[in-house]
Amino acid sequence: MTKFDWTQLINPEFYITLSIGGFEIGLFIVLFIVFAETGLFAGFFLPGDSLLFLAGIYSRDLIQNVVYIPGDFINVFLLSTAVAIMGVLGNMTGYWFGAKSGYYLFKKEDTFWFKKKYLLQSKDFFEKYGGKAIIYARFLPIFRTFAPIIAGIVSMDKKKFMFFNILSSFLWSFILIFAGHYLYGVFLKQGIDLKHHIEYIIIIIVIISTFPVLLKLLKKKPVEKI
Template sequence: METGLVVFAFLPGESLIIFASTLAAITGSALDIRILIPVFFFAALIGDTVNYEIGRNLHHLSFFRRVIPEAKLEKARSYFKKHGGKTVMFGRFIPLIRTFIPLISGTARMEYKKFCLYNFLGVLIWVTFGSCLGYFFGQLDFVQQHFSLIFVLLALITAIPGVLITLYKMLRNNVSA
């Protein structure tokens, strides 16, 4: 949902992967890491593909053509032609940004096969790294003994970017008013 529905950019995908993978290590049979990894992988892959398709079809909407000038679209096309692969693959690791990269890739008409290849690689690395990290931490005695506290701290840390963006917008609106 984080990438596939665009409006859920605030959802912390990597935190969910790490949290669930940690729980898989702690609970053993309740959550199976061998099931979680493919579920996370396909969820992210499908979400990005849906997001790409949304972007690819935005030009059909009249308000989109009024809001985004053709010159800006041409710049985006040029950028994604040159740097699209790296952007799709490594953008996966940047919270909030990862949600919009597939949308912009589709809007910029990035070649679909190229998008799919780099998206596949980015999602594979992202899910594998996050899942292994969470599973590794879940096997540590300290994490098992203090999991509730760690979960609360992780939730607070994950909320920081959203809080900072909200504060920035509020301050910017107050200054311009």
Template sequence: MMQEAFTFLKTIDTELFRYIEEYGLVMYVVLFFIVYAKTAFVVLTFLPGDSTVFASGTIAATGHLNVWVLFLLFFFATIIGDTQNYTIGMLIKRAKAKSGRFSLLKYIPEQTITRATNFLERYGKIAITFSRFVPLMRTTVPLVSGFTSFKFRDFFLHNCLGALIWTIVWLFTGFALGNIPAVADNLVISLILISFTGLIPAIIAFSVEYIKKYAKKTRQLQ
């Protein structure tokens, strides 16, 4: 039973059309839960997020799902999920302060926490908005924000902005491309290509850092 549920969740993006035909309107609830759970719990980062929203938009273009219902579902799912993740971070900090030792952060790789902390310190509020476009950062940044007592008002506002941008980008890109037969007929291939876009932020960040270091080294030589 658990294996079947795991397979269902892992293949929700590639087999979404078949699941819609089999389960009907229940899939709206399932799609909401997947996006919510992926953003609310660090341990569920394996769930397909970007690709699920993209696939939903593609299928909505065929009339099997309502794109505006999906927009509201995904928008609120990611806001609620990230806010819960922020709250978990706050509770972990309080528990650690009270006991002096207890912390659920020990179950998360230290390197991941460090990367998220550095990402948040370096980019500030904008990190909350765009972290959902960066693999691993999308779930650890909200958690670290709560753990480091990042002001909730600022977090919530930038969280909502990020949720809006993220939902629009993936859902309506899928919806637009869903009207192209080649995309609709080869959804799996499209999703594989889409998955590589998650590397774009990392590539851009690496390029910017390389250019800065190169420019600094050039100035020193002069």
């Protein structure tokens, strides 16, 4: 029996290939993580973007371990749609949570699962971009988790929120999953199996997705006076 390593919890491939009693549960884990990252404020540490990109690479396995569906495109389309729906439901949960407990969150002390600074940064981000923040945040770690909560706190119009919620969720899931699936095919034709280079893929995606966040934080850093 392979010894469990806690570092696997931040490795997207671990969730995708997870099985219990010989039954592959990767699809259900992916869907739950998407919901948790966007619907539960404790989900900000979960591997969102890299998880979806790798889900695109493993799309056929994820779908056909649950139900056999012929046709490559259909498998990717169904996976992307399922992920998008979970993203919509996650944001709806976050919005509801923010509307019901906004005051409590701003008074809450920091814990391992909750960092108020992320909430405040997301609030600034939301005030700067308005409804578009829901779309931008979907592609940014941390902000992706807190944007719907902030929308609920500031009582954003529900119809407007749902429009940006649905649009952003489908853009996020379809772009990343289709990119993962078809880039895998392109590289495979060149003799490169991306499944053997997962670590590098994760690092590249993490750098790309966190760069805008780091840039924003650096810009906010006060300049020391001489």
